Amino acid sequence: MLYIFAFIFIIFGLFLILWQASLLYVAIFGSPTVYANSKAVRDSLKLAKLKEGELIVDLGCGNANSLIIAAREFGSRGVGVEISPWCYLKAWWNVLVNGQVGRVKIIFGDFKKGEKYLKKADVVYLYLLNETLEKFEDWYFESISKKTRTVSLAFWFPHSKAVKTIETFNLRKKTKIYLYKK
Numbered sequence: 001m002l003y004i005f006a007f008i009f010i011i012f013g014l015f016l017i018l019w020q021a022s023l024l025y026v027a028i029f030g031s032p033t034v035y036a037n038s039k040a041v042r043d044s045l046k047l048a049k050l051k052e053g054e055l056i057v058d059l060g061c062g063n064a065n066s067l068i069i070a071a072r073e074f075g076s077r078g079v080g081v082e083i084s085p086w087c088y089l090k091a092w093w094n095v096l097v098n099g100q101v102g103r104v105k106i107i108f109g110d111f112k113k114g115e116k117y118l119k120k121a122d123v124v125y126l127y128l129l130n131e132t133l134e135k136f137e138d139w140y141f142e143s144i145s146k147k148t149r150t151v152s153l154a155f156w157f158p159h160s161k162a163v164k165t166i167e168t169f170n171l172r173k174k175t176k177i178y179l180y181k182k
């Protein structure tokens with residue numbers, strides 16, 4: 001009996017360590033894990049004029065909420081890229097319980113793992129810090145095609161000009177969504 005308790009305790013401990021370590025890692029080296037409100041996601045997808053059958057990519061997809069809303073309410077296909085093991089598992093779980101396995105794919109790793117999907121993306125949704133956007137700005141605009149509409153919630157690319165900006169509410173605060181085209 002004692003062995004069973006010790007086993008459960010160790011598994012639980014490992015799970016907690018994995019969870020906290022992955023959140024700490026992205027907070028230090030990337031954009032921290034803060035999930036956008038559904039309203040802000042919907043407004044972003046409307047600004048991008050996402051249509052049925054189109055491909056949307058979320059770099060740093062977190063819990064995959066944006067891709068699930070896009071698939072369920074806009075009829076799109078989605079690809080998410082996520083570096084945090086915790087968020088990656090959560091994203092897969094959410095995709096599964098929302099019945100979107102056939103439409104939404106989650107890739108584990110750095111943003112650059114999504115490069116081949118960026119080339120085909122109709123829409124890219126981003127919710128990342130300015131510092132993160134600045135770091136990959138050149139690579140990003142080289143990777144997307146001319147047809148891609150990029151929407152960035154709350155943060156902006158420092159060296160590119162948005163073609164349109166609208167206001168929304170996220171985390172109980174007024175904030176902006178920026179639309180970019182190549």
Ligand SMILES: C[S@@+](CC[C@H](N)C(=O)[O-])C[C@H]1O[C@@H](n2cnc3c(N)ncnc32)[C@H](O)[C@@H]1O
Binds near residue numbers: 063
């Ligand atoms: C602010 S959250 C946004 C989550 C989701 N897109 C949303 O709108 O709710 C940023 C996400 O980017 C992920 N992230 C940070 N750096 C990354 C990197 N280099 N490659 C892939 N994902 C990264 C984090 O783990 C986190 O889940």
